[in-house]
Amino acid sequence: MKQTPDEITIQKRMQPGVISLDGFLGDDTRHYHEIINDDALILNRLGILKEQIADKLQELTDLAFESDDDLLVLDDGTSVEYLSVRGKMLSPFIGQKPAPKGFVHYFDPVRNITLRWSPLNTQMIRDYGFFEGQGSANRLDPVLLCKAFFTG
Numbered sequence: 722m723k724q725t726p727d728e729i730t731i732q733k734r735m736q737p738g739v740i741s742l743d744g745f746l747g748d749d750t751r752h753y754h755e756i757i758n759d760d761a762l763i764l765n766r767l768g769i770l771k772e773q774i775a776d777k778l779q780e781l782t783d784l785a786f787e788s789d790d791d792l793l794v795l796d797d798g799t800s801v802e803y804l805s806v807r808g809k810m811l812s813p814f815i816g817q818k819p820a821p822k823g824f825v826h827y828f829d830p831v832r833n834i835t836l837r838w839s840p841l842n843t844q845m846i847r848d849y850g851f852f853e854g855q856g857s858a859n860r861l862d863p864v865l866l867c868k869a870f871f872t873g
Contacts, residue, residue, distance in 0.1 A: 731813050731814055732752065741810070743859075745853050745854060746854035747854040747855055747858070748855065753813075753851065756851065756854050760851075760863050761850050763864060764867075771846050771847065771850040774846055774866050774870070775847035778825075779847075781801050781825060782803065785802055785803035786803045786823075788803070798829070799828060800827070801827050803825050805821075805823040806823050810841040814845065814848065817845070820839065820841035823839065823840065832869070836861065836866070842861055
């Protein structure tokens with residue numbers, strides 16, 4: 722299938738050194754459409770929508786960002802912390818607004834789950850179902866996210 726000029730631009734912007742030092746694909750050789758489609762199949766099998774994951778990430782981001790403490794321990798024993806970095810993060814997707822630079826760290830001591838995401842991750846998941854490529858430093862595994870947030 723022939724790519725549109727926008728798709729070619731997006732694929733190029735996902736490469737290391739274009740928008741971010743490490744890029745968005747890691748060592749994944751698939752086209753970003755394939756990554757999105759494969760992750761959508763996983764979410765479908767698990768019965769979770771990308772919007773549900775994005776909503777949860779945003780909820781935790783907001784709690785961490787608004788906390789007066791560096792580390793916020795939630796009622797369920799999990800913790801979140803927002804690490805702010807000055808500036809904005811650009812998206813590889815054309816037309817998506819820049820996101821605040823920073824990261825949220827999440828830890829569930831009972832299930833020993835550690836996650837890290839940026840506001841840009843949340844936007845890309847919500848708008849495109851893009852969790853980044855395998856091997857990417859910022860890849861969010863949909864199965865692990867579902868385990869952390871939607872299973873008991």
